[in-house]
Amino acid sequence: MYKKYDILVEDFRSRARPPFEGSNPGQLLSALKMATEDLTKHVSMEEVLAKMRGEVEHEGHGESHVFVILGASGDLAKKKIYPTLWWLFRDGLLPHKTYFIGYARTKLTVENVQKNCLPYMKVKDSETEKLKEFFKLNEYVAGSYDKTQDFVQLNKAIEQKGSANRIFYMALPPSVFEAVTLNIKAVCMSKGDKWTRIVVEKPFGKDLESSNQLSQHLSALFKEEELYRIDHYLGKEMVQNLMVLRFGNRIFSPIWNRENIASIVISFKEPFGTQGRGGYFDEFGILRDVMQNHLLQILTLVAMEKPPSTHAEDIRNEKVKVLKSIPPPDIKNVVLGQYVGDPNGEGEAKLGYLDDPTVPKGSITPTFATVVLFVKNERWDGVPFILRCGKALNERKAEVRVQFRDVAGDIFPSGEVKRNELVIRVQPSEAIYMKMMAKTPGMSINCEESELDLTYGSRYRGVNMPDAYERLILDVFMGSQIHFVRSDELYEAWRIFTPLLHHIEYNKPKPIEYVYGSRGPKESDELMLKSDFRYTGSYIWKSTSMALAQ
């Protein structure tokens, strides 16, 4: 009974929050009590949750919400936003009275939208009725981004849903951000006690100056608590896990510092090139596309001090403090690369970045970068944080690799003892493993590299791992800003990277060529070695299934 109760409370906390927003604790408690009684009668969890929702909403606390997708005809909307809304709806995680309105210049119908999105929605045969229900709640309004009159029409469509909280998701190119936000502010804000939230997608500017301009524009229109700047890496399971790993385990805090850690590598690798997005990519390059946001956000969670609580502002205050301690990188600690085609490769691999017809001729935009940053504070002074990211590499991987210092006063034969490494694999196949030395089992007296292994696929078999966007969009409904970027974080992130970006723009250093499908330029490995990261190549991973088979 207790176990079931714990599961229920957990489920209640993690999955059922939005429908209960606005309900008072007494109502929630009675709903919970009623649900636990049901558990003893072997009612399924879905039924229990449905009943709990019904109970609270019956008492008049189910608020209406309208979710507006601006740029509804575009790629992001089609591939990510509509599918995410569908999954949340399908799993009963959205407030009951939630309506969806797509808005874009292209004249479309809801049927068109459905057709465009369907390949990305992963709909099972058994879910077709539910899918119909979802699209019945959808509407589409065509209009321009700069005509207030068109937003008046959009507002009318929203008002037809009654008094409702409003979420505006900006799945739009930055060129129209300003016009759209001005129009939302002018004619689309919610009335009375209902709230309005604006979700902004990167890029948040191109450098410190343009980002500041955008921030000033947005802060003149909206309060910070109305703004949700998405960095979708903050919605990934293992990125969210970093705080628990660090602050929920006694074993890590005493060694999480310059006395014990030699270097930290934060990597992002993709096995494909620009795939026809070269036009967009060339304007930004890998530093703005991945490093200045995703990798730097991970760095802050790895390096920050323990916040006083898990409240969004407490966490974000600590993240800002870390960023303030990071000076811009020294150019000698930077390696930039650009991929060239592999003559022996197949399909896209034959083509280099410059072969993409949407990329300007002779472009020097980096598609690979390794940058070493230093956090100048008491905990981290002198520890290299090596950020590495690239397109068209040998694998898909995102991970944090914390390499510990050599064992002092080693008593084992020279070279046997290797450095410990804590690896947090963000994707693919989430895992945390600590590479460590152990005695070779059996009669041997040698030691060998082994690991403590927490592989999510086997430890949490059957657990549904939500997509990053699912968690983040749900957070917007709930009003939780923990996993969103605050304006001062953004300011610091651009302060760190703008000198390097300007150096590339004005001095035009030629990136080092690397072959499509390789690990990137060898100069990157050399920089890592110089930055106290040791790769021995001696570690052999035997997965549990392999070990059992022997």
Ligand SMILES: NC(=O)C1=CN([C@@H]2O[C@H](COP(=O)(O)OP(=O)(O)OC[C@H]3O[C@@H](n4cnc5c(N)ncnc54)[C@H](OP(=O)(O)O)[C@@H]3O)[C@@H](O)[C@H]2O)C=CC1
């Ligand atoms: N739970 C699990 O699923 C576990 C899986 N494993 C697997 O075992 C394998 C090996 O483990 P891993 O932790 O990668 O250990 P390794 O020591 O073998 O490799 C460490 C990393 O070093 C990088 N590297 C390779 N060559 C060089 C070089 N010349 N200079 C600098 N860096 C280099 C590689 O990453 P890059 O190419 O990105 O530079 C590599 O991933 C991996 O496939 C891992 O996923 C291990 C433990 C647990």
Ligand SMILES: O=C1O[C@H](COP(=O)(O)O)[C@@H](O)[C@H](O)[C@H]1O
């Ligand atoms: O923000 C971006 O991220 C994706 C990679 O995201 P992932 O969740 O698939 O790891 C990257 O492909 C894209 O270039 C970049 O803009």
